[in-house]
Amino acid sequence: MTDPEIPTPEGPAHGEPSPWNLPNALTLLRIVAVPFYGWLLLTHGGESTTHRWGAFVLFAAAMVTDKIDGDLARSRGLVTNVGKIADPIADKALSGMGFIGLSVLGVIPWWATIIVLVREWGITLMRFWVIRHGVMPAGRGGKLKTVLQALSLGLLTAPLSTLPGGGVVLAVAYVVLGAAVVLTVLTGIEYVRDALALRRTSARTAAERARRAEARR
Numbered sequence: 001m002t003d004p005e006i007p008t009p010e011g012p013a014h015g016e017p018s019p020w021n022l023p024n025a026l027t028l029l030r031i032v033a034v035p036f037y038g039w040l041l042l043t044h045g046g047e048s049t050t051h052r053w054g055a056f057v058l059f060a061a062a063m064v065t066d067k068i069d070g071d072l073a074r075s076r077g078l079v080t081n082v083g084k085i086a087d088p089i090a091d092k093a094l095s096g097m098g099f100i101g102l103s104v105l106g107v108i109p110w111w112a113t114i115i116v117l118v119r120e121w122g123i124t125l126m127r128f129w130v131i132r133h134g135v136m137p138a139g140r141g142g143k144l145k146t147v148l149q150a151l152s153l154g155l156l157t158a159p160l161s162t163l164p165g166g167g168v169v170l171a172v173a174y175v176v177l178g179a180a181v182v183l184t185v186l187t188g189i190e191y192v193r194d195a196l197a198l199r200r201t202s203a204r205t206a207a208e209r210a211r212r213a214e215a216r217r
Contacts, residue, residue, distance in 0.1 A: 019082035023069035027083060030062045030090040038097045041157060046105040049159045056158040062094055063150045091146060092120045098153035107156050112181050119188040130195045141187040148180035
């Protein structure tokens, strides 16, 4: 749930829809799916083909709801501040479970998982740090990063060794993963820059400066 008009966090914008809506419910379902995905992925040490395919299906379904809830929110005018905050949290919880689970299984190196998790949750905390100054929606780079992460995690979750030509698909998955990690770092730097600029230039900061200036007179 990103874009269009961004109301200030001091309160809902005039006419903002209730947060109790279908897009936000789908976001909540995605959060609820996280532990079930982790259980399916890690059951029997990741050696169960059936459970791995189940984890893949659940992960793919959760990613589809991510697309649906965003489209619904924008097309029906149901974009809310709650959705803008909850949506990236749901994404990060699911992808974080994927990265950690696949690292536990030895599929993804831990250094890649640590880089991604530090960036993802660091940026999430930064969003809360600047929330009094404005809501930071996901940019194009962040959206592409999310797509690459989801694609690589989905492919690596599936038991590709059971498929004909699975080795080729596995190689593609690792290439996509590498691109996702690089873009994760680059967009993280961009978000830090944007957050600092937001705090510097927001209406709240301007008002605080004006009050301090008035107090010094």
